[in-house]
Amino acid sequence: MTKSVDARSITRAECERIIARIHAACERQGQAATIVIVDRGGALKAISRSDDAIAPWAVDIATAKARTALNTNASTRQLWEEVQTDPTLTANIPYLHELTLLPGGLPIRDGDVLIGGLGVGSNARYTEDERLAEAGLQEE
Numbered sequence: 001m002t003k004s005v006d007a008r009s010i011t012r013a014e015c016e017r018i019i020a021r022i023h024a025a026c027e028r029q030g031q032a033a034t035i036v037i038v039d040r041g042g043a044l045k046a047i048s049r050s051d052d053a054i055a056p057w058a059v060d061i062a063t064a065k066a067r068t069a070l071n072t073n074a075s076t077r078q079l080w081e082e083v084q085t086d087p088t089l090t091a092n093i094p095y096l097h098e099l100t101l102l103p104g105g106l107p108i109r110d111g112d113v114l115i116g117g118l119g120v121g122s123n124a125r126y127t128e129d130e131r132l133a134e135a136g137l138q139e140e
Contacts, residue, residue, distance in 0.1 A: 009039040010108055010116035015046035018108070018136040022120060025135035026050055033122040033132055034058035037108070038066045040115055050123075058121035064098045065105030065129075070117030076105035077130050104129025106137060 015037045026033050032050035036059065039045040047059065055061075065076050072079060080101040083090050093099065103126055108116040120133040 007040055008110060008113050008115050009041070010037065010045060010110075012046070014108075015116075018118065019046060019048045021138065021140075022132050022136040023048070023050065025132050026122070029128075029132075031122050031124050031128065031132065033120050033129070034062045035136070036062040036066045036119045038063070038070055038117045038119075040070075042067050042070055042117070045116060052123070054123055055121060061100065061102065062104070062119035062121040064100040065102060065119030065121070066117035067119075068099050068101075068117070069105035069107045069119065070114070071099075073107050073114055075103070075107070075130065076101055077103040102126045102129070104133050106130070106133045108137065 018037060019035050022033060022035050032052040034049045034053050035047065037046040068076050080103065083101060104120040106118045107114055108118050118133050118136060120129045122129050122132055
């Protein structure tokens with residue numbers, strides 16, 4: 001009987017690369033953002049805020065986006081779209097702790113393996129958050 005599992009998780013170095021790419025995208029677009037990355041277990045791995053990030057609730061929202069993306073292995077925008085047509089999912093939303101449907105949460109994968117979750121909350125409308133998150137996951 002196996003007594004352990006091999007679980008891959010995001011590295012600190014990869015977190016730093018993702019954060020750097022998002023901050024670069026923010027600078028190009030004149031945005032400010034709060035960035036949260038959680039590891040495979042959902043624990044906070046990295047957080048970074050632009051110097052001019054002003055939304056005091058952005059840390060909590062970005063964390064919820066990261067954990068939602070991790071726990072569902074889907075983007076938070078995709079979940080929003082699914083809720084529109086799935087009454088069972090809609091009915092259960094209030095019972096799902098820390099779930100958010102605001103765009104800006106993406107699962108982080110290494111190939112096909114889920115290794116973490118990314119959440120971005122910007123000073124702009126939430127519609128920009130997913131674009132910034134996607135910029136973070138673009139390989140150079």
